Amino acid sequence: MTALRNLPMLVSAILLALVAIAVLAGPDAVPAAMRDGIGDPWEGFGPLHLLGTDQLGRDLLARLLEGGRITLALATMVAVLCFAVGLGLGLLAAILGGAVDTLLSRLVDVTMALPPLILAILVVAMLGSSIPVLVIVLVVLESPRVFRLVRALAMEIMTEDFVTAARLRGEGLLWILAREVAPNAVVPLVAELALRFVFALLFLSSLSFLGLGVPPPQADWGGMVRENAPALGFGLPAPIVPAAVIALVALSVNQIADWLVTASGRRGMGRG
Amino acid sequence: MAAPLLEMLGLTIRARSRKGPVDLVRNISLRLDPGEVLGLIGESGAGKSTLGLAALGHLRAGCHAAAGQVVFDGIDLLRTPHRLLRRIRGGSIAYVAQSASAAFNPSFTLGAQIDEVLRRFDPASAAQRRRRILALLERLGLPDPETFFDRFPHQVSGGQLQRAMTAMALAPSPRVIVFDEPTTALDVTTQLGVLATMRNAIRAEGVAALYISHDLAIVSQMADRILVLRHGAEVEAGPARQVVEQPAAPYTRRLLQVGAAPIAPRDTGDAEVLLSVQGLQAGYGRNFRVLHDIDLQVRRGRTLAVVGESGSGKSTLARVIAGLRPASAGRISFEGQALPPALGQRNRELLRRIQMVFQSPDTSLNPAQTVGEIIGRPVAFFFNLPRAEVKRRVAALLEAVELDVSLADRRSPALSGGQKQRVAIARALAAEPDLILCDEVTSALDPLVAEGVLALLDRLRRERGVSYLFITHDLGVVRSIADDIVVMERGRIIEAGPRDVVLAPPWHATTELLLASQPSTEAGWLDSALERRRRLADPRETGRAVDEGALVAPSPAAVAMP
Numbered sequence: 001m002t003a004l005r006n007l008p009m010l011v012s013a014i015l016l017a018l019v020a021i022a023v024l025a026g027p028d029a030v031p032a033a034m035r036d037g038i039g040d041p042w043e044g045f046g047p048l049h050l051l052g053t054d055q056l057g058r059d060l061l062a063r064l065l066e067g068g069r070i071t072l073a074l075a076t077m078v079a080v081l082c083f084a085v086g087l088g089l090g091l092l093a094a095i096l097g098g099a100v101d102t103l104l105s106r107l108v109d110v111t112m113a114l115p116p117l118i119l120a121i122l123v124v125a126m127l128g129s130s131i132p133v134l135v136i137v138l139v140v141l142e143s144p145r146v147f148r149l150v151r152a153l154a155m156e157i158m159t160e161d162f163v164t165a166a167r168l169r170g171e172g173l174l175w176i177l178a179r180e181v182a183p184n185a186v187v188p189l190v191a192e193l194a195l196r197f198v199f200a201l202l203f204l205s206s207l208s209f210l211g212l213g214v215p216p217p218q219a220d221w222g223g224m225v226r227e228n229a230p231a232l233g234f235g236l237p238a239p240i241v242p243a244a245v246i247a248l249v250a251l252s253v254n255q256i257a258d259w260l261v262t263a264s265g266r267r268g269m270g271r272g
Numbered sequence: 273m274a275a276p277l278l279e280m281l282g283l284t285i286r287a288r289s290r291k292g293p294v295d296l297v298r299n300i301s302l303r304l305d306p307g308e309v310l311g312l313i314g315e316s317g318a319g320k321s322t323l324g325l326a327a328l329g330h331l332r333a334g335c336h337a338a339a340g341q342v343v344f345d346g347i348d349l350l351r352t353p354h355r356l357l358r359r360i361r362g363g364s365i366a367y368v369a370q371s372a373s374a375a376f377n378p379s380f381t382l383g384a385q386i387d388e389v390l391r392r393f394d395p396a397s398a399a400q401r402r403r404r405i406l407a408l409l410e411r412l413g414l415p416d417p418e419t420f421f422d423r424f425p426h427q428v429s430g431g432q433l434q435r436a437m438t439a440m441a442l443a444p445s446p447r448v449i450v451f452d453e454p455t456t457a458l459d460v461t462t463q464l465g466v467l468a469t470m471r472n473a474i475r476a477e478g479v480a481a482l483y484i485s486h487d488l489a490i491v492s493q494m495a496d497r498i499l500v501l502r503h504g505a506e507v508e509a510g511p512a513r514q515v516v517e518q519p520a521a522p523y524t525r526r527l528l529q530v531g532a533a534p535i536a537p538r539d540t541g542d543a544e545v546l547l548s549v550q551g552l553q554a555g556y557g558r559n560f561r562v563l564h565d566i567d568l569q570v571r572r573g574r575t576l577a578v579v580g581e582s583g584s585g586k587s588t589l590a591r592v593i594a595g596l597r598p599a600s601a602g603r604i605s606f607e608g609q610a611l612p613p614a615l616g617q618r619n620r621e622l623l624r625r626i627q628m629v630f631q632s633p634d635t636s637l638n639p640a641q642t643v644g645e646i647i648g649r650p651v652a653f654f655f656n657l658p659r660a661e662v663k664r665r666v667a668a669l670l671e672a673v674e675l676d677v678s679l680a681d682r683r684s685p686a687l688s689g690g691q692k693q694r695v696a697i698a699r700a701l702a703a704e705p706d707l708i709l710c711d712e713v714t715s716a717l718d719p720l721v722a723e724g725v726l727a728l729l730d731r732l733r734r735e736r737g738v739s740y741l742f743i744t745h746d747l748g749v750v751r752s753i754a755d756d757i758v759v760m761e762r763g764r765i766i767e768a769g770p771r772d773v774v775l776a777p778p779w780h781a782t783t784e785l786l787l788a789s790q791p792s793t794e795a796g797w798l799d800s801a802l803e804r805r806r807r808l809a810d811p812r813e814t815g816r817a818v819d820e821g822a823l824v825a826p827s828p829a830a831v832a833m834p
Contacts, residue, residue: 161636165699167615168594169650170623183640 009259012252019249023068035062042228042236051241055227060241067219067242071204072249074131074214078138078200083193085139086146093147094154095173105151108144116141117206124212134213138200149192150185157181187264194257198250205246221246275346276303277480278327278365278448283340285322285331285504296322296335297504304448309474309481311495311512313488313527315718316689319504320484324450326350327482328365329357344448363393366441370453372433376425383421386440393444408439411476413469431462438470442477449474450482455490459581459745460789461805467493468802486718488527489791492516493798500524516793528793530719530748543571545608546739547593547707552602554592562588564764566602570707575733575740577754577771579747579786585763586743590709593741594628606707624654627700631712633692637684643670643695644680650702669698673728690721694728701732711743726753747790751775759783781808 027035043053051060093101120137127133157163158181166176207213208222216223221242228239285297297319304310312320325332326342329349342349344365349357361367369375376385383405390401402421409417412435425433434454441449454470455463471494474481483494491498491512498515500507500523508521519525547570555561562585570576580586591597593604595615604611606626612618630636637646647666651657657665667677673694684692693713700708710729714722730753732738744750750757750771757774759767759782767780774783788804791797 160638161630161632162638164596165628165630165636168596168623168628169653169703170615170618170620171653179641180638184638 006259008255012255015248016252016256019068019245019252020072022065023072025065026069027062027066030059030062030065035059042231042234042238044237052236052238054224054238055231060224060238063219063224064221064242064245067221067224068245070214070218071201071221071246074135074204074220075197075201078135078142078204079193079197081135081139082143082146082196082200083189085143087150087189089143090147090150091154091177094151094158101151104147108147111140111144116203120203120207121210121212124207129212129215131214134204134207138203142196142199142203146192146196149188153185153188154181157184187261191257191261194253194260198253201246201250276343277306277345278304278482279341279343280323280326281341281343283323283326283342284338285319285326285335286338287332287335293338295338295504297326299340300501300504300506301340302499302509304480304482306447306480307478308497309483309495311491311498312482312484312501313486313491313498314501314507315486315720317503318501320486320501321452322504323501324367324452324482324484327448327450328361328367330361362389362446363444364446365448365450366444366446368434368437368441368449368451368454370456372437373425373430375437376433378425381422381424382428382436383423386436386443389440390443405439405443408442408473409436411469411473412436412439413465414439429462431458431466434458434466435469438473442473442479445477446479448480448482450484452484453486456485456487460747460791461581461785463490463791464789464798464801464805468798470494471798487791488516488524488719489793489797492793493791500527513795526720530723543573545569546572546606547611547741548605548608549593550603550605552589552592552599552604554588554597554599561600562763563592563599566765568758568765568768570739570741571756572706572739573733573737574755575730575742575753576756576758577742577744577750578758578760579744579750580760581745581786583762584760586745586760587711589760590628590711590741590743594626594709620654624650624703625706626709627703627705627707628709628711629693629696629700629713632716633684633689633696634716636696637692637699639683639685642681642683643687646684646695647680647698647702650699654703665702669702672701672732673698674724688721689717690725693717693725697725697728697732701736701738704736705738707739707741709741709743712745713742714749715744715746722749723752729753747775747786759786784808 022029039049039053039057039059041053041055041057043049043057045052049059049061051064054060054063089104093104120141123137124133154177158176163176163180166180171180204213204220205222205225208220209226211223211226213222214220224242225239225246228242231238280300280302283297283300284295286293287296288294300319300323302310302323312323314320322332322335326337326349327344329342329344329352331337331350337350341351344360347356347360349360352360376382380388383402386405386408387398387401390405394401394404396404406417406421409420414420414432414435420428420432420436428436438449438454451470455466458466467490481494483491485491485494488498492515495512497510498512499509500515500521502523507523508515508519510520515524516528519528549566549568552563552566553561554563566589568576568578578586578589588597592599592613593611595611595613595618599613604613606622611622615623644663644666647669648662651662651665651669652659666680670677670679675691675694675698679687679691679695684695687695693716697713713729714725717725726749729740733740740753742749742753754771757767757769757771758765759774759780761782766782767774774780775787779787785805785808788801788808792801794800
């Protein structure tokens with residue numbers, strides 16, 4: 001019964017682990033004959049090229065493993081940075097309140113009011129596409145959501161009687177944040193971190209698909225969909241492969257975050 | 273015997289839980305005849321709300337009827353298609369919930385919301401429906417029904433809202449109404465008026481009712497027959513007067529004895545003054561003052577009860593003394609030394625000596641910490657002891673509040689309400705304080721559990737010499753624990769003195785009103801209390817209009833009070 005309810009989570013965790021191991025091992029894990037042999041463009045699945053070849057006849061599996069490194073590394077970096085920025089500013093706004101809170105909150109409102117994709121395209125078009133620019137744009141666009149969550153959570157928990165009790169005892173702010181507030185915020189924050197990763201992955205892939213992401217010839221998943229997109233016109237599966245991997249990773253991370261929230265809710269701990 | 277209107281036959285309602293199925297209600301049979309009021313009484317977890325909802329053919333998510341039937345007018349409600357149930361609910365069986373303010377939509381007028389129900393079941397014209405609603409509003413003692421009809425929920429008081437909800441339930445002339453703790457959220461004086469109008473409206477409309485409450489006194493006034501429930505099973509059932517006057521079950525006898533313990537005369541000698549408050553004023557914003565010229569003293573080893581209704585400023589008083597809110601004028605001294613007003617200016621020793629216990633143990637204990645961590649922190653914080661010694665003291669504290677030492681490893685969500693409040697008391701005690709501010713510490717607890725907590729607090733006072741400033745709205749609590757009493761009304765102290773002086777005649781009008789409104793199981797209490805109140809309501813005598821019927825905008829105090 002329990003195992004059955006956790007089945008989607010287990011499948012997701014296994015798939016994600018497989019992807020992670022494969023990407024970490026990288027293209028070197030693929031037999032040299034397969035990796036280096038140049039075939040015809042857009043060969044189908046076959047014994048030599050398991051997932052077929054791309055528009056230049058390169059092995060898709062090897063490209064996928066190589067592209068995964070940069071794609072997943074960038075998405076992780078953006079998620080962690082977003083989280084750090086949002087957490088820091090959100091706590092600041094919740095604790096200091098007043099003018100600081102107003103200023104930060106209005107800034108966040110403005111950022112969130114801008115259509116993200118258009119803004120990103122604009123900035124990348126102006127500054128040129130490079131990895132630092134990509135990371136900064138994504139962090140600016142994604143961290144407001146973390147800010148809002150952290151601010152709301154902290155404000156709510158800070159008014160609870162158990163925090164009042166700690167204040168009455170004369171506890172320091174850091175102690176209160178670490179011992180009274182944080183344990184009650186861990187679950188939603190971890191879920192948020194996972195969600196930010198998914199959004200960063202999708203956003204990054206969208207930009208690459210539009211030709212504004214990771215600059216070629218470096219392989220990345222979004223870029224691979226773009227390069228191989230014309231194959232769709234011939235009914236060939238090449239672009240489906242990187243697209244499917246993006247979807248697979250996004251869904252798996254989501255599923256695990258979901259499981260985490262419900263599992264902790266069932267135990268009656270923390271808040272969902 | 274005529275056929276019953278509503279009948280439950282051997283009803284068992286089962287819920288899924290992690291530990292396997294749990295019976296919320298076990299083999300309950302009851303019958304409700306036309307025009308009869310049946311009272312359901314029990315503590316939390318007794319299954320009374322589950323039964324109330326079952327009377328509407330509703331089971332909460334995750335529950336199912338493992339056995340039995342709920343028969344209304346020959347129809348088994350638990351096996352009726354939803355389509356048909358919709359026609360019965362609201363029209364033939366109506367429901368009045370505990371919190372009227374949560375049940376009304378804030379963006380429509382009260383009249384429109386009552387009419388919405390009526391329109392579904394009554395083909396009459398709009399003008400006829402309006403007449404019917406106005407008549408009902410009048411019957412429920414609501415002033416100027418024409419004006420009231422167009423009021424929004426936030427423009428009327430809590431008591432009036434609860435009456436409006438009763439009017440809404442009565443509007444389509446149902447045959448049964450389920451009242452689920454309809455006055456629990458109200459002040460005692462407000463409750464009195466609401467109870468009386470509800471009872472009169474039930475009688476005048478000839479409707480049958482299931483009246484659910486945890487308060488045996490109230491149920492005995494409202495119901496013709498009473499069913500006492502505990503842990504989902506029937507304890508005893510019978511005519512209301514018989515259950516109250518000759519209870520058969522020991523459990524019912526215990527419920528009846530709550531608060532009836534003999535009042536031990538207290539030592540009234542002059543103990544040293546521990547806390548002294550002089551000319552204290554406090555408020556919110558620039559112009560709104562909550563506390564006016566408060567003077568009071570707490571003596572060492574004694575209990576001072578601060579009594580008042582919601583909005584009287586008593587919780588604000590506790591927060592000002594605790595240093596959580598600034599005072600705008602006045603002086604607080606502790607052992608003769610001026611107490612710095614802000615928390616940040618008090619040294620650790622002062623913080624240690626004044627502790628606070630909150631109303632709701634659900635929010636005052638961190639759900640992510642274990643009981644041992646919660647109690648151990650003040651020990652470690654104030655006394656800087658090695659870990660083994662902290663652990664030993666935590667065990668001693670748990671023992672002092674009569675809890676099992678093994679609870680130290682559990683987290684608070686796994687505890688019952690009474691256990692949680694005991695943990696909160698142990699946390700306050702851990703600091704070895706001289707003064708504990710108790711803010712409505714028993715009002716979220718069941719009567720028997722509350723009685724145990726009060727006995728514990730009193731024992732700790734005797735054994736450890738702590739003093740209490742005890743904020744409460746419940747005169748029953750005051751009677752059992754206070755040495756001295758301060759009665760507050762609208763931010764002012766209107767009467768103060770030793771318990772036996774304040775609670776004995778001659779009374780101050782407000783004190784008498786509070787005393788008269790305290791529900792009792794006495795036959796005819798409701799009528800005599802109303803009579804007493806009518807006498808007190810004479811403005812020449814009291815300077816205060818007590819008739820809850822007067823249309824009041826909620827005072828800012830009522831809104832601003834935490």
